[in-house]
Amino acid sequence: MSSVSKVYGSGPGAVTALDGVSISLSPGTFTAVMGPSGSGKSTFLQCAAGLDRPTSGSVRLGETELSSLRERELTEVRRSRVGFVFQAYNLVPSLTVRQNIELPLLLGAGATDPGWLEHVVATVGLADRLDSRPSELSGGQQQRVAIARALITRPDAVFADEPTGALDTRTARQVLGLLRSVVDSTRQTVLMVTHDPLAASFADRVVFLADGRLAGALEAPSPAVVAERMTRLGEW
Structure with a gap:
């Protein structure tokens, strides 16, 4: 991502959500955004992640410039090269665990390996819940299905938006440990976007945003140091 x-x-009521942000994510790393x-x-x-187009600047996924793609091409990139994990799981209730995991492949992202x-x-x-329905699973198990679905296409990157926001502390730790082990x-x-210093501590690096601009980063973060930095940014 560059500038x-x-x-x-537009006009006097325009809102600038991002303002000249540049960042690079190294392959095989876990980055938290706070x-x-x-x-x-x-x-x-x-x-x-290619879900929205920037007003200006460049977003690249590997060698692919996302902002220059037509909508159909962008949809194909999201389907086959990007994985998503959301707070709400977004599983299909009528499908089994196996079918939910394979859903991106069934929608055209490739054949099942x-x-x-x-x-x-x-x-x-x-492994022992592949024939279960989402309603038969706990919240943590449902989020594990969502993580598996995000990984099934062997994506270039996985984007997680508050993935533990709906989970209790113990289950959240398990899910975060799973993401860490996957990396x-x-x-x-x-x-991963998160508001939780504990969640951020599972990442290799935490990047801070304030008023749409980068406001620093921490390597090998601890919950206490992350919370202190967030206090200075006015959140805690």
Whole structure:
């Protein structure tokens, strides 16, 4: 992402959600994005993942310039090269766990690789629940299904938006530990938006946003240091 700005509206009422943000994510790393409410976190994630187009600047996924793609091409990139994990899980109630995990493939992202499916299912700890429906699972298990679904296409990057926001503390730790292990074992690249210093501490690096601009970063963050930095940004 290079010099990315995103402006909503026009004229005197225009709102600048991102203001010249530049950042690079190394393959196989776990990055958390934090900032006060209204700092541009969600807009940052949406532009980085190709869910929204920046007003100006460049967003690249590998060698692909996202902002130059037509909508159909962008949809194909999101389907096959990007994984998404959201707070609300977004599972299809009528489908089994296996079908939910394979959904991106069923929608055209490619054929199922049985070996990779087996690996992903084992990684998230759902090998014995493949025939269950989402309603038969706990919140943590449903989020594990969502993580498996995000990984099934072997994406260039996984984007997680408050993935533990609906979970209790113990379950959240388990899900965050899973994301950490996915990065370490498969060299997956993960970008996570969060408001929680504990969640951010599972990442390799925390990037802070304030008023749509980068406001610093921390390497190998601890919850206490993250919370202190957020206090200075006016959030805590």
